[in-house]
Amino acid sequence: MIAQEQKPMEEILGYLDGKQKVVVMGCGGCATFYGTGDKKAVNDMAEKLTKEGKSVTKIILPLGISACEIDMSAAYLVKNRTALENSDALLMMSCGDGVQVVTEYTDETMGITKEVIPANDALGLVGGGPTKFKETCQSCGMCELGKTAGICPLTACGKGLMNGPCGGVREDDKCEVDPDKDCAWVKIYKRMEKLGDIKRFEQINDPHQWSKAKRPRLFEIEKEVNPVAMMLGSLPAYLPLLGRPKIEEK
Amino acid sequence: MGDEVYSDLMRELKEGEYVFTGELEPEKAGNVNEPIRMAKELKGLVVACNVTDNPQSFAYVNSMAASYKIQEEAGMECVYQLRCADRNRMALLSDVLGAGTLGLKNILALAGDHVSLGDTPDAKPVFDLDSTTLIKMIRTVVDEGKDLGGNEIEDPPKLHVGGAAAPGAAHLKAEVAKVRRKIKAGVEYLQTQVVYYTDVLDKFFDELGNVDTPVLVGIFPARTFGQADFFDKFVAGVDVPPDYLEAMRKTKEIKDKEKRKEEVDRVNVEFFTGFLEHLKGTPAAGCHMMAVGYPRIIPELKKIME
Missing domain, CATH: 3.40.50.1860 (Rossmann fold)
Known part of the structure; x- marks a missing residue:
């Protein structure tokens, strides 16, 4: 959203x-x-x-x-x-x-x-809820998440570095720019560690291809969208919401 | 590391001499008279001087222009610091070619502090490349005569590229893994962020293990209490020891200017004697003395290393 x-x-x-x-x-x-x-x-x-x-x-x-x-x-x-x-x-x-x-x-x-x-x-x-949200994706047009253990450094790193962390990580693994924010690259390191694939962290990531974000972006989809039919047709699919889990916010 | 040697700094590193480098800071001014004066004082004491590029994201005289003037007028070899914070990959390439054109022989490739930390916080941060990809770009330009897009460069510049490491990083394993990326990218030497604690340095070298890339260890003998206090409060990844900070604070109480200078020098020599004695036993290839505006302390500290 x-x-x-x-x-x-x-x-x-x-x-x-x-x-x-x-x-x-x-x-x-x-x-x-x-x-x-x-x-x-x-x-x-x-x-x-x-x-x-x-x-x-x-x-x-x-x-x-x-x-x-x-x-x-x-x-x-x-x-x-x-x-x-x-x-x-x-x-x-x-x-x-x-x-x-x-x-x-x-x-x-x-x-x-x-x-x-x-x-x-x-x-x-942003993603999250019900009251706390976090910016996670900037719709750059060239998703890098496959290289970075599912955490986008372009958005989550204060500097948007493709090869971090920078030298500014704070003692509690927070960002030099804002002590309330986690260092994205330390998070990436920890996730790769948990995935048992820490060698991947030493690979050099190429610079991001910003040509994929040439603005304004225009595009067409083949099938016409009928939102009214979509909303009515999917009503039964909303049933799981009745028993939805309580989200503990960090 | 390639076999070619283009600079005095690289020659000393290759020959295995214990290397000393210094630091010069251009100011928010229309000239670089003061760094030139400092460079003249440092001549013969250090093989080269870093010329800072908008340190802590305060906008000062362009580092390339300053490096050129300092080399020309003081005869001091410069390490042109180049940060990714303010330039996209095109501007970085232009600057690397410009540096070669002006006869600069060393670049220290840095990501740079975030612009929001400095005196122009509303500026748009760039960071199109990071330190690793800037190192890779420079090596590709120098060694292959090509830019990142594979375009040919006629008469490519002949210069060396160094990179930074932060021994005091909160997450040392992630920091060292990043340093390994820089080594893979072709960095020719590393210079550490300022270190005050010997155990921090030892842990860094342990984690790094045996590498061929020479490492210069950064130290910061402060000229005033204010300088030391600024580093402690505002420079990420650097902890200034409380005892040293307190000793520096006390020097402020000395009214007589000459006596205060003597006491500042004494505090620095006393503190750094232990550190530098320890440094001799580490794999460090040399010492980067970040004594901005404080050239008189360098001969004192070099004596300890003899």
Whole structure:
């Protein structure tokens, strides 16, 4: 998921200075899990903006409907066409992906050109939960995990070194950059040790091929995605969730 | 290690002489007058001097420019420190070719401290290569006349590449395994991070085992209490002994400048006598004296090694 946190209200109000009618749109994807685009977050934001004298229209996306998945979220934009047309700005409570997908759709498909303002800062692809998350993957386009015992040094090492550790490991195997973070390369060493394959640690890893991350990346998939059918068809598969284990967070 | 010898430092290492190197630090200034002055004082005492590259991620005069000026104006052979923190692989290659063009003969290939630790913390950290792949790149450039992409280099530079090791690393086994990677990559000598404890050094050499690559052991005789305190607090992998730190702290109380200098020298000679006596019995090929701005202590310390 894409972790995110809400921007300081001061910054948001700065962007909205001089803009009276505001559409606030949430996101039923990642932003819902982080409480930055769910129903409550949208309601709270609307309340704060109303107190600032703004006139607010809310677009709340239910769980599973991500703002960035335009095939789904477009329905909610179209339903609110009049409010969008009459607004001075659209405040997006999603990651930057949601902001830009909605900007492009409203602008180029709906023909409505409005100022679009981000309410959140996206913080990367993270894993974990229920309350603690850790950035693990940066979607570099050339996965190196097969060389590094399943721990990505490009993301988990403060310097992103392909051949570590650097000389800055702290006494408790933490990183020189941040004493709260583990040294990725010491973790890789320990995992290779447990795997009984420590000689692999001495192999030189080639420099990462950043050509695989030429931006912006565009791609197509062959089969058309029908998210509604996917959601309904997979309902029985959710049954194990009823007995899900309690996660002990470190 | 290749057979060619391009620098005085490498000649001494190959001939098995006990090697002494020094350290010069360019400043945040539009000139390198002070390092040149220091280099002149160090002439004859050390075979070469490292010229630091944005140490602790504080942005100073470019190390290549400083190394060139110091070699030209002080006649001191330089070890051009080159770190991966600020340059991608293209810029690193350009700099290696530039160093060769300017007649520099030694490069110390470093990853470098993270930019967030220095005086420009909002800079984008690069680390496109790491110390191991930089070493490999330099050896490929020098020995094969090719860059990392296999592109031919006309009249490739003739220079040597060293690498760093951290005997005080928290996880010594992982550190030494990384050092072995550097050896595989073709590093021609190793220079350790500053060490103050003989047992730390012994454990490092034990873990490293027998290797052909010569090792220079880094020591840091501090000129002031502030320097020693900074190392203790801010340099990762370095523990400054409390007794030494306390003795250095007490020198601050001496009002008379000359007497204070004498006492600082006495504290350093007293502390390092034991360390250097011990060093003679280790596999070290020499000693890197990181006495920045403190050339007068070097003859005193060299006496101990005689």
